[in-house]
Amino acid sequence: MSEKKGERKKTIKKNDEIIINESSIDLENVEFFKNIVKKFTEIESDQIILSIPVWGWQDTGKTTSILTAGYFLNCVSHGISLSVVNYLDELERLQDQNDWMKKNGIIEVAISSKSIFLSASKDFIDNNSWPPGTDAHTPYFFRIDKPNGQLGYLYIPDIPGGSFQDATNEAIEVLESADGIVVIIDPQLYNRQNSLAKHYKDEIRGVLFASAKRKIPIAIFITKSDNFSGIDSAIIDDVNATLEIIKSSVEAHDIEVFRTSVIGFEIVNEKIGTQDEKKLPESNTRKPELLLKGWIWLLFKAIHRSIKIGVNDKINFHPSVSLGNRKSLSSSNPDIREIGSLTNQESYPILSIQSPKEQLDIISAANDGTLRKQIIKVKDSAISTGSVLELGKITDPPEDIFNLKFQYNNGSLIAGKSKEADVIWSGILGEEIKKRPIENTIASWNAFSQNEILTLNNGGKISLISLNGDEWLTKKFIPLFSKKSAVSSLRYEKKLSSVLAIHGTESEGVKLIDGTFDERLKYNLKKNDDVIFLHILPSLEVFAISNEGKLRIFSEDNVQEIEGANITNLELISFGLNNSRIAFISADNTLRICFKDKKGQFQITGNKYSVKLTGLPDSVILDESENYVICSFREAMIWRVFKIYGL
Structure with missing residues (x-):
């Protein structure tokens, strides 16, 4: 899962200013979080805006992954935090300087996202309830903070899994406009031997190949990888091995496979309900570090990519994704x-x-x-x-x-x-x-x-x-x-x-x-x-x-x-x-x-x-x-x- 060791450190310059130290990220290092905090602290850049969709079929945990990242990521411990946008001054300044932001109503997106995320977090964190399935396009728009200041903004278009399954216009646009992609894998469905599972695996390969061709970083999340899902660990191992083979065949270095869980592996003596029972363990007992590691890796790579492209070059910010009454x-x-x-x-x-x-x-x-x-x-x-x-x-x-x-x-x-x-x-x-x-x-x-x-x-x-x-x-x-x-x-x-x-x-x-x-x-x-x-x-x-x-x-x-x-x-x-x-x-x-x-x-x-x-x-x-x-x-x-x- 780690990148090649001994890779030469590279720096990228913009206007003669050192922006980011693109040294290798050793995901298996026991001091990963300590090291990544330092890397995020060293980033120097103008405010950036990232767009990262979460690809997955229905009921695979897309919204759960977003809410977990939004709540648990902490810039002091993880190098990066995601927060709702409460003060709009900086975002308004960015919008005034970029016509594509005005066209797509970024301010309205941020306002809409705030109420949606705070309400969803109350149920997910305070009431320990699994989020309901996504039946309409939902905007999640966060402020990105590093330990020593604000980095920019992250937009996650949460669209129904059926949109990805049917390859609708919205699904195609969010993938084509992405700075990075999370691909959620349901190991049980992936492991089955039937026509639906074949279609599922074909679509996953298609997304990986198309994104890699555009050199977009991809984090593959094998979800429900814990002791509470009831999924045989041998199934997880087989799915992981297959995905590693696909990863190695793709001509792109920014793809990683992560075994993830919103619950964690170390909770004991805790009644964990299934998603149908709408029961989660208390939020202070959840330990989703491997899921967070996947998000951290992807955000680091996407930030690096976005800095190279430049915010002024982004021209398509998901104009067809529904944002309710707030879309311009x-x-x-x-x-x-x-x-x-x-x-x-x-x-x-x-x-x-x-x-x-x-x-x-x-x-x-x-x-x-x-x-x-x-x-x-x-x-x-x-x-x-x-x-x-x-x-x-x-x-x-x-x-x-x-x-x-x-x-x-x-x-x-x-x-x-x-x-x-x-x-x-x-x-x-x-x-x-x-x-x-x-x-x-x-x-x-x-x-x-x-x-x-x-x-x-x-x-x-x-x-x-x-x-x-x-x-x-x-x-x-x-x-x-x-x-x-x-x-x-x-x-x-x-x-x-x-x-x-x-x-x-x-x-x-x-x-x-x-x-x-x-x-x-x-x-x-x-x-x-x-x-x-x-x-x-x-x-x-x-x-x-x-x-x-x-x-x-x-x-x-x-x-x-x-x-x-x-x-x-x-x-x-x-x-x-x-x-x-x-x-x-x-x-x-x-x-x-x-x-x-x-x-x-x-x-x-x-x-x-x-x-x-x-x-x-x-x-x-x-x-x-x-x-x-x-x-x-x-x-x-x-x-x-x-x-x-x-x-």
């Missing part, structure tokens, strides 16, 4: 253009799921409940039809099946009326999506997992209901509101482990930890009392429609009325999952987009940049990437596909 938008006027249509469509789109680059994966339903996945190829602003896959059937579908609310959760489909629901359909795509009754009529609902749903009834009670045989039964509940209302919205914010709700003119939140409702949360919003429709956005602001069709956005200190929206058909609204974008049909039969401008204000596309439709569509779907809109027309059996430019 381009300065151009967003507009909508039709790029093609699909004819003779016997089923109609109900939702979009994550898809590879240059492709839209659309789930559609026919009148009889038959489900299909329609693949639409997108290239050079034109579309073509791909394969169509049968995905099972919704049993006993209602006549207004297309007016149901649909949610996708890790391979499962959950459906029901958006309000006043008394039954919920659920099941794994490819099998039957079964209809099952619920105990009480609900005003609003949100999928919590494949077999659990969060509900809010007219009386203001929030419940966690779970599937028990052929019926939904209440598992936990909490009365959150005192007044009755038929106008409600509910949102589960996984990164904050929180349920947020708005019920008539009231709003409040509650922590949901390990399936149990915990402390109440303040979720104050300025509101009007004439609304007939509410929806909580990813930005935690509320999209509201008045009884006159006016569009308003509620936030903590403001009610913004959007001029010219005039929404009268509540079924023809589609919400983005990540960016708080909304596609809708206004009363004048025009397809419009509601979005946030770079000042943080909501706007809608004007007449010039919107699309006037000749007929009223039966459905509107904003795709998973929030860059495309599909309008379907049942009678004509046509899907029209539109692309959004300028966002």
Whole structure:
């Protein structure tokens, strides 16, 4: 694991100033940490910004690794610390000097990351809970400190493992823009002998070869390498040996393999739960030194590489990665253009799921409940039809099946009326999506997992209901509101482990930890009392429609009325999952987009940049990437596909 001993020491000069002593790093030296502290102390450089993604498939521990590095790295003991950015003066100075930072909204990224990291750390460190899986792109932005001062900043785009698995646009961009890469290896999956494991190993080799070709330092983490995971040590040894062979075949010296654990190897007499049990040992008993060593090595190498390139040469800081409501938008006027249509469509789109680059994966339903996945190829602003896959059937579908609310959760489909629901359909795509009754009529609902749903009834009670045989039964509940209302919205914010709700003119939140409702949360919003429709956005602001069709956005200190929206058909609204974008049909039969401008204000596309439709569509779907809109027309059996430019 160590580099060649006896290698000559090298120094790099920039403007005749010695910046860094690039001597070898002996990873097996018992005084590694002492030596690396000295090396970091000797670095002299202008402020740098690093981008280091963590590659891995679903449930392999990407977020856990990030949180461990963010909390446990200590510049006094390890040579380097990672901290949230609390004071923005230095970062603002850097942004003023670099147009690429302004374009990508680095200040907004830092502000967003602070609240995300502090909330996640509370659960991971204080409550000893494993972090939930990543279902949306999450920015982690840290200040990098060395023992004798600040070095710069580190951006870690935490994107869903499914994005890497499917090689989506976001996954490709974060890898291509990286200064270094962590590759998380699940030893159990890697060791299996089946088609999925072969694909997994092929993808790992591909990432290693491509990154090495670009001379990007790579830290390979064999995760769960401890005495508590239940994984046979022989499996770890075999995986390690295989990866060392791959490493030796790559023409790059900056690749290392690390056996890592967020728990450590020396904890004894401590009950360690599995990730499903959401139980970790107390943070002061964890000893993740080998994981930290991997991060330290990679950061040292990435800093060295970035100093050679120079901060002014970095031109692509992950512009497509979703950063919720805080991401800066381009300065151009967003507009909508039709790029093609699909004819003779016997089923109609109900939702979009994550898809590879240059492709839209659309789930559609026919009148009889038959489900299909329609693949639409997108290239050079034109579309073509791909394969169509049968995905099972919704049993006993209602006549207004297309007016149901649909949610996708890790391979499962959950459906029901958006309000006043008394039954919920659920099941794994490819099998039957079964209809099952619920105990009480609900005003609003949100999928919590494949077999659990969060509900809010007219009386203001929030419940966690779970599937028990052929019926939904209440598992936990909490009365959150005192007044009755038929106008409600509910949102589960996984990164904050929180349920947020708005019920008539009231709003409040509650922590949901390990399936149990915990402390109440303040979720104050300025509101009007004439609304007939509410929806909580990813930005935690509320999209509201008045009884006159006016569009308003509620936030903590403001009610913004959007001029010219005039929404009268509540079924023809589609919400983005990540960016708080909304596609809708206004009363004048025009397809419009509601979005946030770079000042943080909501706007809608004007007449010039919107699309006037000749007929009223039966459905509107904003795709998973929030860059495309599909309008379907049942009678004509046509899907029209539109692309959004300028966002």
